[in-house]
Amino acid sequence: MERSDWRWVGRWVKTAGKEEEHRKAAETTRDHWREVALDVGLDPDKNVTLAESEKMLAVAITEQMDTLFREEGTSWQYY
Template identity: 55%
Template sequence: MTTWIWVARWLKKPGNEAEVKSAAQAIRKHWEESALDQGLDPAKNVTTAEGEKEIRVGISEEMDEEFREASGEWRYY
């Protein structure tokens, strides 16, 4: 079972659902590309969770660890 580290979340409000979904999709794409850059499978390391009141984007614990321990400025997300 994968443990997810939530890196972004948006609250849904009447009238903003399309905007929230678009923002979540853009952030998910960023993290999928970042996973590929690190040699990780985006399908196993990036997720989106949508509930009635919010949408969240998460990365796997493995990917979080990879970013925290690797060198470079980008590790401070």
């Protein structure tokens, strides 16, 4: 998928001394959204990602997953 096909749901700027804390938070968030994808019948490997750059960690879901929650009555507040 292209970058524009993803919706960021969490970002962490890498900060000296907090690398492990940020990585754990990002992985926990990714795992949560993977479980959500399974709950709504989507493949978590294709719909949730953890991206990393030199300065940041980010978790994203696909545009398809985002649209499912926005347009098909699934409440974001539940998750």
